[in-house]
Amino acid sequence: MSLDTTRINQSMTHFDGQDAIWLFGYGSLIWKAGFPYLERRPAYIHGWVRRFWQGSHDHRGTPEAPGRVATLVRQAGAICHGMAYRITPETLGPLDVREKNGYLRLVTELHFEKSERIEGLVYIATEDNAAFLGDASYHHIAQQIAGAKGPSGPNRDYLLNLAAALRELDVEDPHVFELERLLPPLKPTKE
Numbered sequence: 001m002s003l004d005t006t007r008i009n010q011s012m013t014h015f016d017g018q019d020a021i022w023l024f025g026y027g028s029l030i031w032k033a034g035f036p037y038l039e040r041r042p043a044y045i046h047g048w049v050r051r052f053w054q055g056s057h058d059h060r061g062t063p064e065a066p067g068r069v070a071t072l073v074r075q076a077g078a079i080c081h082g083m084a085y086r087i088t089p090e091t092l093g094p095l096d097v098r099e100k101n102g103y104l105r106l107v108t109e110l111h112f113e114k115s116e117r118i119e120g121l122v123y124i125a126t127e128d129n130a131a132f133l134g135d136a137s138y139h140h141i142a143q144q145i146a147g148a149k150g151p152s153g154p155n156r157d158y159l160l161n162l163a164a165a166l167r168e169l170d171v172e173d174p175h176v177f178e179l180e181r182l183l184p185p186l187k188p189t190k191e
């Protein structure tokens with residue numbers, strides 16, 4: 001698969017004809033919407049865990065020094081908490097561009113509190129995409145995040161903003177919180 005998944009995503013017809021679609025966000029889409037939405041609600045999906053296993057060459061790193069951002073990895077029995085947005089189909093175009101570095105739209109069931117559920121979509125970077133970095137030690141991942149930055153800013157801000165947003169949602173995510181704990185402190189800038 002090429003590094004740009006925009007075209008693959010735009011060939012999806014599953015939601016054609018609907019005037020609104022539920023989108024599940026679990027990474028930057030939790031704390032930085034940056035797109036118009038009709039409604040926003042905490043939600044969760046089954047069978048996935050959040051992992052900093054996706055390389056970022058375009059937002060939080062560069063082709064020479066990719067950062068690491070969140071994707072979802074299948075795990076039986078797991079629950080991944082995040083934020084759901086009800087969007088119009090026109091919003092998908094810009095989202096496909098934002099998520100173009102390896103993420104594919106996937107149809108999934110979103111759960112809300114009080115056993116409400118609905119079909120929606122999520123962007124997932126699977127292990128067969130060219131930017132996938134995969135597992136590494138927590139120490140290695142934290143060091144890589146600490147050293148990377150790209151057009152959207154330092155990679156560490158992505159991690160810290162995500163950890164803060166999860167805390168605000170009252171979500172316990174040991175993977176994210178351990179990386180936050182291991183992030184080396186910022187070096188003081190010289191006067």
Ligand code: SIN
Binds near residue numbers: 024
């Ligand atoms: C998401 O937030 O749902 C996708 C990954 C990202 O953009 O950080």
